[in-house]
Amino acid sequence: MAHVKLHIPGPVEVSEKTFKAFCSPMIGHRGQGYKDLVAKIQPQLQALLGTKQLVYLSTSSAWGVMEGALRNLTQKKVLCCMKGAFSDKWLDVAKRCGKDAEGLQVPWGSPIRAEAIDAKLATGQFDSLTLIHNETSTGTMSPVAEIAALKAKYPDVMFIVDAVSSMTAVPLNFDTLGIDVLLAGTQKAFALPPGLTVFTCSPAALAKAATAKDRGYYFDFIEFDKNAKENMTPSTPSISHTYALASKLDEFFAEGLEARYARHKQTNQMTRDWAAKHGFTLFPEAGFESITLTCVNNGAKPGGRVVDAAKLQKFVKEQGFLIDGGYGKIKGTTFRLSNMGDETPATMNQLYAALDSAMAKL
Numbered sequence: 001m002a003h004v005k006l007h008i009p010g011p012v013e014v015s016e017k018t019f020k021a022f023c024s025p026m027i028g029h030r031g032q033g034y035k036d037l038v039a040k041i042q043p044q045l046q047a048l049l050g051t052k053q054l055v056y057l058s059t060s061s062a063w064g065v066m067e068g069a070l071r072n073l074t075q076k077k078v079l080c081c082m083k084g085a086f087s088d089k090w091l092d093v094a095k096r097c098g099k100d101a102e103g104l105q106v107p108w109g110s111p112i113r114a115e116a117i118d119a120k121l122a123t124g125q126f127d128s129l130t131l132i133h134n135e136t137s138t139g140t141m142s143p144v145a146e147i148a149a150l151k152a153k154y155p156d157v158m159f160i161v162d163a164v165s166s167m168t169a170v171p172l173n174f175d176t177l178g179i180d181v182l183l184a185g186t187q188k189a190f191a192l193p194p195g196l197t198v199f200t201c202s203p204a205a206l207a208k209a210a211t212a213k214d215r216g217y218y219f220d221f222i223e224f225d226k227n228a229k230e231n232m233t234p235s236t237p238s239i240s241h242t243y244a245l246a247s248k249l250d251e252f253f254a255e256g257l258e259a260r261y262a263r264h265k266q267t268n269q270m271t272r273d274w275a276a277k278h279g280f281t282l283f284p285e286a287g288f289e290s291i292t293l294t295c296v297n298n299g300a301k302p303g304g305r306v307v308d309a310a311k312l313q314k315f316v317k318e319q320g321f322l323i324d325g326g327y328g329k330i331k332g333t334t335f336r337l338s339n340m341g342d343e344t345p346a347t348m349n350q351l352y353a354a355l356d357s358a359m360a361k362l
């Protein structure tokens, strides 16, 4: 069957080159070969995340580390900042872990603002908070620097930040932000196959995790740190992913991070222009639109054009591209177009051409 190219917001299209690296011959994960591989990529990961801390490799999807962060860092109560399907889910996950948890809910499509978080943290009830930088379900980015600045006022609160669909596409400087955990699954903006999550922790987070009695084993941050000091992981990692990540990181630095950020900005603007050209409005609040995907309003909010999203998706798929027909409660009343990963103006133009011809049939 002919491959349908992914323009959904994760997993995204994986290049031949990445797959080739992924399929490198297997080596032992306690041997010098693997340690050398991790030693090579560690400084690249640190540069990418803007940190002097070690960056850890977790063989899991993002939810593993998202849940693990709560197990390691929430002892009193966690504030879950909620603005879409993934961030809303984090509250549920906290409760399933037996944690005392409270949601700070804003309407889907709105960002989370520092002022609202400040009011909650001022109660003194919370020792941790969860925040999704780029809420993938609604295509909305929250102002992470503005929120991270609250750390100065609440140094004992652990700031856990999910950058699953933004890391590598926008600058995220962990040490400057001063947050406690930054994580990303790599099947989105990294354009790797699903199954690997990268994350880092502040010294304060590691100190706090060390006092958590029920942090488990698989996602024990102290185990990750201890092993990472020797370029290893607590349990057998996906060695294939480590090879693929090494290949990808070389690509990032060959392109240059600034150029990579600029490319995402450009291709995202092109997608917004495509939507406007067809009379659509965007779902997110103006000024907080994601730059890695575009969540097009298709009736979820007043204004703009409305089409049959399922048909649009079908007609585009017939031309070899998979787009997303909306997520959760805004399925069908929005649709999403991803410009994450390796996409360039030239490859995005191929998608717009397919979308144009599909629109002509609606």
Ligand SMILES: *Cc1c(COP(=O)(O)O)cnc(C)c1O
Pocket (backbone or CB within 6 Å): 010, 061, 062, 063, 064, 086, 132, 134, 135, 136, 137, 162, 163, 164, 165, 185, 188
């Ligand atoms: C996709 C996504 C997740 C969940 O990732 P999994 O790989 O399915 O665990 C979490 N957060 C955000 C922002 C996402 O886009």
